[in-house]
Amino acid sequence: NAGVMQNPRHLVRRRGQEARLRCSPMKGHSHVYWYRQLPEEGLKFMVYLQKENIIDESGMPKERFSAEFPKEGPSILRIQQVVRGDSAAYFCASSPDTAYEQYFGPGTRLTVT
Amino acid sequence: EDKVVQSPLSLVVHEGDTVTLNCSYEVTNFRSLLWYKQEKKAPTFLFMLTSSGIEKKSGRLSSILDKKELFSILNITATQTGDSAVYLCAVEAGFSGSRLTFGEGTQLTVNP
DSSP states (O other): OOOOEEEOSEEEEOTTOOEEEEEEOOTTOOEEEEEEEOTTSOEEEEEEEETTEEEEOTTSOSSSEEEEOOSSSOEEEEEOSOOGGGOEEEEEEEESSTTSOOEEOOOEEEEEO | OOEEEEEOSEEEEETTOOEEEEEEEEOSSEEEEEEEEESSSSOEEEEEEOSTTOOEEETTEEEEEETTTTEEEEEEOSOOGGGOEEEEEEEEESSSSOOEEEOOOEEEEEEO
């Protein structure tokens, strides 16, 4: 059973470009969570999605960030007009339901130059 | 605002030592507490605790939760160099969904 998959693993973008991060949950998991880890900081919750629904986006910056989890295909975290402060590791986690442990993917390391 | 505090922030020990990592929390509507191990990549799940006083054990690692005093400990006995990692404590809380609030982590270094 493959674990949580994320791609790309590393992404370099210039200021002002768009970044698209993908996450495929573990087989049988329909709950996806995105977390951000800034340099020298802990993991911070961004958004929680189920298929086609955003359940909790209270950790998402109000502008430039969006997330989706379509009926088919991976979950996408999209960052428009990236700035240097967006440089971080973005982790995706999945679970089969609430009240279950979340399993993390390897992360996407975004560098904004 | 939910808060999770881990101590110590870093710890250096020798192989064979026993270590205790601490995690305290202040959250609204507690659901569970989880421990993860992070070695420069994805956090790896260790334990999920929901009930007070029931120890969870996996090999040399064990953990227990005290919901009255709002803390948990992670014990590692007979440490090995492969235990070197950041150990993360996270709490699932709130009324909507399953967001995790993480502590800053404890950087454990085990020297040979």
